[in-house]
Amino acid sequence: MxxxxxxxxxxxxxxxxxxxxxxxxxxxxxxxxxxxxxxxxxxxxxxxxxxxxxxxxxxxxxxxxxxxxxxxxxxxxxxxxxxxxxxxxxxxxxxxxxxxxxxxxxxxxxxxxxxxxxxxxxxxxxxxxxxxxKQEEENLKRIETIKKRYHTIRKDLLAKSFSFGRSAEALEERLGTMETDFSTFSHLTATGDHEEANQLLEQLEETIHTMENYMTEIPQILTKIDEDTTEQIQEIESGYQTLKEEDYIFPDESIKEELASVHVKLESINKAISTLEIKQAENESEKLDQNIDKIYEKLELEIEAKTEVKELVSQIRKILLYLKEQNRKLLVEIDRLSQSYHLYRDELKEAEAAEERISEFDKQYIRINEQISDKKIAYSTASEQLNTLFDELEALNEKQSEISSYLTDYRESELEIKGDLEEMELAMREMKRYVEGKNLPGLPHEYLDFFFYTTDHIQKLSQVLAKPKLDMNEVYKLHELCEDDVDQLAEKTDQLVDQAILSELVSQRLYRHKNDYSEVNETIRYSRSLFTEEYDYETALKMVREKLESIEPGAFETIEKEYYKEKKYA
CATH class of the missing domain: 1.20.120 (Four Helix Bundle (Hemerythrin (Met), subunit A))
Known part of the structure; x- marks a missing residue:
């Protein structure tokens, strides 16, 4: 199996x-x-x-x-x-x-x-x-198109030869070269060399395209050169000659050299056009326009400067006269004020320096004006120098104004400080009445010392202001010190009275608790001793305030708010 x-x-x-x-x-x-x-x-x-x-x-x-x-x-x-x-x-x-x-x-x-x-x-x-x-067939089609374009160019060149000016001969030569190329093309086609004929077509198409561009560009650039540029050059030459005849002075002879350079460049452009170097001609034409603009600017600068110079000459003459008069007034005022004040800002020295500078500026002005009158300076140069002089005169005018304000400040400051002195004396009397009106048992030694210290300063300021010839530096320092002292005294006075009154109000509130708190009587008694015997209202207030706050928190704040509220509307 x-x-x-x-x-x-x-x-x-x-x-x-x-x-x-x-x-x-x-x-x-x-x-x-x-x-x-x-x-x-x-x-x-x-x-x-x-x-x-x-x-x-x-x-x-x-x-x-x-x-x-x-x-x-x-x-x-x-x-x-x-x-x-x-x-x-x-x-x-x-x-x-x-x-x-x-x-x-x-x-x-x-x-x-x-x-x-x-x-x-x-x-x-x-x-x-x-x-x-197919190349032969394509070549024949292309050559026919090129020939049509060629005949259009030849027709335009013949009909409008004036539009091409100096380039017409070169354009004719190019057309003649194309005719030779047409014959060569026919020969190459007849012998069956279509590849070579095609390469020749490429060259012909490039040539015909270039020629068509020439037909558009050349008339444009020639019109610009022959009409616009040439007209500008003639206008510049005519304007330059007119200005020279009108005795205009130019900083240098650059315009004459630039005009010669313009003609050289113009000839170079024409040569470039005649050889069909159009791009070069356009570039040089652009540079030529820039050169022409620069020459125009130089001519216009002198024309405009003439008007400006005329205005500046008139203005500066007036300014010099004004500054001379102002400086004379300053010297008189300085002499007057020096009899009443110690002048600490060198006002006399500054004014004398200003007088010297005015004299120097006056000489500069006369020299420039003479050069203008004698035609020895270009308006543009004169304008520049006059504008600089104008700026310096303006700066000097500002300096004179500063000195003048200093002089005014002496008298105004004296009057202002005397007014402040009266107000401070009044404030001291009011503070004294205010404290006396509160029926205080007495005043702390520290407060009294500062009160008399302030009083001494105010008296000293009053004595200095009473001198026949003021030293304002000393006055300013004393004035500032007195103002600070009075302000501090006012603050201390308010504080002293507030502490005294609040001490009594708090004691009254605390007294309500005498039956419930045995130590209350002792605190009130000790506080009262400080209040009536030592006049230490601050410590007296502190003692009763602390005890009241320990029994009834917030009670002092309530009392204090109510007190200041009533005081505000009193």
Whole structure:
């Protein structure tokens, strides 16, 4: 029984192996047939007719070289690459017959790659053949378009030759060169050298495009040069000559040199146009415009400066007269005030220095004015110098105003401080009456010392102000000291009275608790001793306040708020 099973298994394996081998061979044969069909399809697309037609055509030059190259490519495909594919497919079939499937697969892949390569080569070959065979027709179409554009240019050049001026001859030469190129094209086409003819077409198209640009650009730049630029140059030369005749002076002779340079540049532009170097002509024309603008600016500067100089001469003369008079008044006022005050800001020295500067400025003004009258200075230079002088005179005027304000300040400060002195004396009397009106048992030594200290300062300020010649520096210091003292005394007075009154109010509130708290009487008694005997209202208040707060928290704040409220509206 076991042998039978083994036998059956072996038979099944043999059958399975046979079937598998059969299927693999069938798959390889199918692939080989597909590749063979693809090869036949490629063979049917061979451009045989085109190659034969190419061989019959009359060609020369680069066209002939291109045709020969294409024929070689075709010969290589037909005699080498296709036989190689057939050999690969045959080898694959033989390997399949012998069950050498690995080699068969390798040959199939190689044949497939070769077919793809040949297909690409054939497409490229076909495209190049079509292009070569159509080139003559395309070239003829292009040459006709170029000739039409050429005739349009020739017609315009003939009809409007005046618009092209000095460039007409060069344009004619370019057109003559194109006529030669047309003849060369015809010869190349007749001899079948279409490749060379195509290259010549590229050159002709570039030339005709350049010529069309010339036909637009040259009239524009010539119009600008012959009309605008030339007119500006003539205007500048005429204006310059007129100004010279009117005795205008220029800082240097640069305008004459710049005008000569303008003519040189203008000639250079004309030369560039005559040789059709249009871009160079445009660049130089732009630079020429800039040069012309600079010359215009120089002429306009002198014209405008003349008007400005005339105004400045008149203004500065008036300013000098005004400053001289002002300085004279300052010196008189300084002399008068120096009898009543010690002048501590060097007013006399500053005024004398100002007088010297006015004298120097007057000399400068006379010198510049004489140069203008004698035509020895350019208006622009005179304007610059006069403007500088004007600024310096303005600065001097500000300095004089500053000195004048200093002088005014002496008397005004004296009157203001005397008024403050009266107010401070009144404040001292009012503070004394205020304290006396509160019927306090007495005043602390510290408060009394400061009161008399302040009084002494006020008396000293009054004595200094009574001197026949005031030292305002001393006055200012004493005045400031007195103001601070009076302010502090007022603050101390308010504080002293507040503490005294609050001490009594708090004691009254605390007295309500004498039956409930035995120590209250002792606190009130001790506080009263400080109040009536030592006049220490601050400590007296502190004692009763602390005791009240320990018994009735917040009570002091209530009393204090009510007190200040009543005081505010009293």
């Amino acid at each position: 076991t042998l039978e099973i083994v036998g059956i298994i072996i038979i099944l394996l043999i059958v399975a192996l046979y079937i598998t081998t059969y299927l693999i061979r069938k798959k390889h044969y199918r692939t080989i047939d597909e590749l063979d069909t693809r090869k036949k399809t490629l063979m049917e697309s061979f451009p045989t007719t085109k190659i034969q037609s190419l061989e019959k055509r009359s060609m020369s030059g680069q066209s002939r070289e291109t045709a020969d190259e294409l024929e070689k490519q075709w010969d290589n495909i037909e005699t080498q690459q296709f036989p190689a594919i057939e050999s690969m497919l045959f080898e694959a079939e033989q390997a399949t017959d012998r069950y050498r499937f690995k080699k068969a697969r390798a040959d199939q892949e190689a044949a497939k790659e070769k077919l793809t390569e040949v297909q690409t080569s054939l497409k490229l070959l076909n495209d190049r053949l079509d292009a070569l065979m």
